[in-house]
Amino acid sequence: MNSCRGVASHRDFVDMDLTEIVDCMADHDVIEARKITKMVDGTRRSTSSVIFTFSDAKLPERVHVQYESVPVRPCIPKTLRCFNCQLYGHHGNACRSSLNLLGYMRRRRSLGGSMHILGREVP
Numbered sequence: 001m002n003s004c005r006g007v008a009s010h011r012d013f014v015d016m017d018l019t020e021i022v023d024c025m026a027d028h029d030v031i032e033a034r035k036i037t038k039m040v041d042g043t044r045r046s047t048s049s050v051i052f053t054f055s056d057a058k059l060p061e062r063v064h065v066q067y068e069s070v071p072v073r074p075c076i077p078k079t080l081r082c083f084n085c086q087l088y089g090h091h092g093n094a095c096r097s098s099l100n101l102l103g104y105m106r107r108r109r110s111l112g113g114s115m116h117i118l119g120r121e122v123p
Helices: 018-024 101-110
Strands: 004-009 030-040 043-054 062-065 068-071 115-117 120-122
Touching: 004 068, 018 030
Parallel strands: none
Antiparallel strands: 004 043, 030 043, 062 068, 115 120
């Protein structure tokens, strides 16, 4: 299925439920909506930005939210990076690399040696 994802921000998205947002955006061929949240004082709060999944392969330039035209920008996902070998494209629990930087760092610290990472000495 061809689909694309985009981010739109509007002040009314903060108080709206996800089902309300999808129902309001049905004329723009929205399949799914996911709110972007942030941590404030230890609690997760909703922002005015929502990630939309559109059923069309082409991202619309603007969507209409309650009589206002809102620009849509492309959604760029975070890069997947392994915690063990620091390479891209997989998680640490699926790491098959023989290069295990985390284990190397732990061994060096347990032996009392120092390491040089990015030109700095790390005890």
